[in-house]
Amino acid sequence: MVEKIHTTLRDSSVARWTALILLASTMFVAYMFIDVLAPLSTMLETSLKWTPDTFGAVAGSEYFLNVFAFFLIFAGIILDRIGVRRAALVSGFLMVIGASIKLYGISDYFNAGGFGYDFFNSFWTGFPGSAKVACIGFAIFGCGVEMAGVTVSKGIVKWFAGKELALAMGLEMAIARLGVFAVFRLSPFLAEKGGVTLSVGVGTLLLLIGLLTFGVYFFFDKKLDAQTEALRAAGDETSQEEEFRISDLKTIFTSKTFMVVAGLCVLFYSAIFPFQKFATGMLESRLGMTTSEASSLFSYFPIGAMILTPLLGWFIDNKGKAASMLMLGSLLMIVCHLIFALTPTESFTFAIALTAIIVLGVSFSLVPASLWPSVPKLVDNKVLGSAYSIIFWIQNIGLMLTPILIGWALKSSNPGIAEQIAAGEAVKYNYTVPMLIFAGFGVAALLLAFYLKALDKKKGFGLELPNIVK
Ligand SMILES: NCCCC[C@H](NC(=O)[C@@H](N)CCCCN)C(=O)O
Numbered sequence: 482m483v484e485k486i487h488t489t490l491r492d493s494s495v496a497r498w499t500a501l502i503l504l505a506s507t508m509f510v511a512y513m514f515i516d517v518l519a520p521l522s523t524m525l526e527t528s529l530k531w532t533p534d535t536f537g538a539v540a541g542s543e544y545f546l547n548v549f550a551f552f553l554i555f556a557g558i559i560l561d562r563i564g565v566r567r568a569a570l571v572s573g574f575l576m577v578i579g580a581s582i583k584l585y586g587i588s589d590y591f592n593a594g595g596f597g598y599d600f601f602n603s604f605w606t607g608f609p610g611s612a613k614v615a616c617i618g619f620a621i622f623g624c625g626v627e628m629a630g631v632t633v634s635k636g637i638v639k640w641f642a643g644k645e646l647a648l649a650m651g652l653e654m655a656i657a658r659l660g661v662f663a664v665f666r667l668s669p670f671l672a673e674k675g676g677v678t679l680s681v682g683v684g685t686l687l688l689l690i691g692l693l694t695f696g697v698y699f700f701f702d703k704k705l706d707a708q709t710e711a712l713r714a715a716g717d718e719t720s721q722e723e724e725f726r727i728s729d730l731k732t733i734f735t736s737k738t739f740m741v742v743a744g745l746c747v748l749f750y751s752a753i754f755p756f757q758k759f760a761t762g763m764l765e766s767r768l769g770m771t772t773s774e775a776s777s778l779f780s781y782f783p784i785g786a787m788i789l790t791p792l793l794g795w796f797i798d799n800k801g802k803a804a805s806m807l808m809l810g811s812l813l814m815i816v817c818h819l820i821f822a823l824t825p826t827e828s829f830t831f832a833i834a835l836t837a838i839i840v841l842g843v844s845f846s847l848v849p850a851s852l853w854p855s856v857p858k859l860v861d862n863k864v865l866g867s868a869y870s871i872i873f874w875i876q877n878i879g880l881m882l883t884p885i886l887i888g889w890a891l892k893s894s895n896p897g898i899a900e901q902i903a904a905g906e907a908v909k910y911n912y913t914v915p916m917l918i919f920a921g922f923g924v925a926a927l928l929l930a931f932y933l934k935a936l937d938k939k940k941g942f943g944l945e946l947p948n949i950v951k
Contacts, residue, residue, distance in 0.1 A: 489708035490701065491640055500640050500705075501649050503698040504633045505656040507573065507691035510684075511626045512660035513667075514580055515543065515754075517684040520669045520761045520776035521677050528677065529587065529611050532899045533762075533910070537888020538608070540758045542616035543623035544881030553877060554730075556628035557870025565636040566702035572629035573692035579622025580685040586614025588678050627877060629695075631870045634853070636702070638865070647854040647948050651794025654849055658783035658790070661757070665780035669773040729864040733871055738942060739859050741933045742852065743875040745807060748926035749848050751879035752814055752919040753841075757782075758884055759891070759915060763821065766909040767829050778834060785842025786849075793850035797948060803851035804937050804944040808930040810847030815923035817841040822916035858942050883922075887915045 490496040518525065518539070525531040531539070547553040560568040585591055591598055592611055601610030633653060641649040664684070671680040733739055760782070764775035797803050820837040860868040892899055894914040901908045937944040 489712065490705045491644075491709075496701065497640050497644070500698060500701050501637065501653060502656075503694050503701065504569075504636050505653045506694045507569075507629065507698075508633055508653060508657045509660040509663075510687040510691040511576060511629055512657040513664040514576070514622065514684040514688055515626060516661055516664050516757055517668050517680050518677065519758045520665055520772060520779075521672050521680065522759070522762045523765060523772050524672055524677060525587075526899075526902055529592065530609055530903065531612055532903075533891045534885070534888040535608060535612050537758070537884040537886075537891075539612050539615050539619060540755065540884035540888075541881045542619045543626070544877040545616070545620040546624050547627050547874065547877045548881050551874070552624045553627050553631070553870050553874040556624070556631055557867050558727075560628070560632055560635060560870070561866050564702075564706070565632055565639060566699040568628065568632040569636070569695040569698060569702075570692075572625045572632055573688075573695040575625025575628065576622050577625075577685070577688050577692055579618045579620070579625055580681075580688050582618030582621060583615045584618070584678070584681045584685050586611050586616075586618060587681055589676070623877075627873055631866070631873055634869050635866050636698075638857075639702075639705070645798065647794040647798040647850070648791055649794075650853055651791035651850050654790050654853075655787040658787040658845075661783035662780045662787065665761075665776045665783075669776045673773065729867050730871070733860060733864055733868050736860065738933070738936050738940065739856075739868065739872075741929055741936060742855065742859060743872045745811075745848075745926050745929040745933060746852060746872055747876045747879035748922045748929065749811060749814065749852075750876050751883040752818065752922035752926070753845055754880055755883040755887055756818075756919055759887055759912070762910065763912040763916070764834060766912060767821070767826070768831060768834060769909075778831070779838060781835065782838045782842050782845070785839050786845040789843060789846035790850045793846055794854065797851055797854060799947050801945050801947040803855045804930070804934040806847045806851040808927065808934060810844045810851070811923055811927035811930050813840050813844035813847070815920050815927065817844065818916050818920035818923060822913050822920060854948060855944050858944060887918060890914050890918055 490500075518536075522531075522533070522536050525536060526533075547556075556568075556572075559571065563571075588595070591614065597614065598610055601613045605613075634650070637649050637653060638646065667683070668680040671683055757779075760779045761772060761775045764770060764778055765772060768775065768778075770778070793806065797806070817837045817840045820833065820840075824833060856868055856872065857865055891910055891912065891914070895910045898908055898910055933944070936942075
């Protein structure tokens with residue numbers, strides 16, 4: 482007699498958590514690459530003549546194709562058509578290609594007049610050719626990393642639905658934050674040894690390893706699909722894969738509560754990820770530190786978030802309170818940015834800066850841990866994949882524009898400083914205006930969080946309830 486199979490790899494906790502580790506490892510190196518230049522703004526200004534607005538534009542270019550070419554929306558469609566494992570490989574390839582182009586743009590070979598140098602320096606001469614090439618590469622990398630983000634979210638749901646979903650999402654984000662910590666430590670160290678090219682080169686190599694990790698995941702995913710298909714054929718599995726339909730986009734865009742969450746997401750994240758790009762420069766300026774010291778100090782920010790996010794995910798799974806956590810997270814973010822903006826120079830000590838960074842780390846745990854697992858409560862499961870890609874797309878608009886706005890605000894509120902730095906003078910930027918802008922985003926996020934809690938009370942989405950129903 483042939484024994485019937487009733488379980489799949491999903492039912493093995495070892496297989497489930499191994500799948501998570503494989504997916505999260507690629508996000509670890511991807512998040513490293515995102516911020517590989519973040520601690521090097523000062524070095525880039527002297528070596529490649531990247532002023533703050535140039536630096537901000539390069540940082541913002543990560544989101545350009547996702548936003549203007551609607552790549553993220555297409556990525557959702559592609560993901561739903563070809564499935565998690567193939568989408569993972571596509572996103573991995575895009576990340577490696579984009580990173581290699583960015584590496585070429587900042588390389589000594591290119592900047593010594595290598596292939597394309599004359600062309601890229603022949604137009605819009607106020608913006609260095611190296612930055613133009615870096616922007617092209619980073620925009621392609623950005624398509625890959627955001628597609629990977631949506632794919633990994635869908636992959637986690639695939640393996641953990643009905644099990645430890647919020648904890649798994651929290652752990653995936655924690656591992657990604659560890660990547661940010663690692664890069665804030667590693668990048669200045671490598672740059673001191675071999676210049677910015679070495680930092681970006683190592684980041685690119687790690688992405689190649691990340692692509693291989695997605696390759697290993699491919700086989701896990703294939704096996705799970707084969708087992709699920711066999712169960713379906715045997716009648717033990719009734720659920721069907723939901724297909725992405727263009728008409729589903731309308732239901733999402735017309736859901737008021739979903740749009741409030743998307744608004745909160747874009748405002749909150751615009752005051753976090755773009756801030757990461759300017760934080761090292763701000764700490765250097767406010768505390769009179771070297772790049773390496775400021776970068777080490779700021780590296781505690783993702784570490785706090787790394788420890789707390791999975792714990793809060795566990796809490797939400799078991800106790801709820803997601804809407805209240807969104808409010809508290811926004812409030813803490815305002816406090817932190819106001820400390821950076823308004824504390825007088827003589828009182829702005831190392832301890833104050835560290836406290837503000839830890840407070841921001843707590844905020845960066847509260848909001849992501851509660852926001853992402855709340856989305857399935859607001860939209861039908863049928864449109865969940867599209868909902869994640871739309872929320873990423875709206876968020877990307879903010880992530881793209883904010884570094885440009887902050888770079889411009891920094892330069893405009895410090896007339897003449899860029900020219901003095903270019904001339905080799907030891908002057909520093911004043912970051913008050915940019916930090917007030919970040920605090921303003923926090924205030925708007927807090928107002929939306931209040932509104933969301935009221936909407937939840939009125940419409941009963943259950944945002945305050947635990948995810949696990951006993
Ligand atoms: N499973 C949760 C996925 C979302 C995690 C979230 N990432 C994003 O929102 C990305 N769209 C943007 C990453 C930009 C990095 N500069 C997160 O909290 O990391």
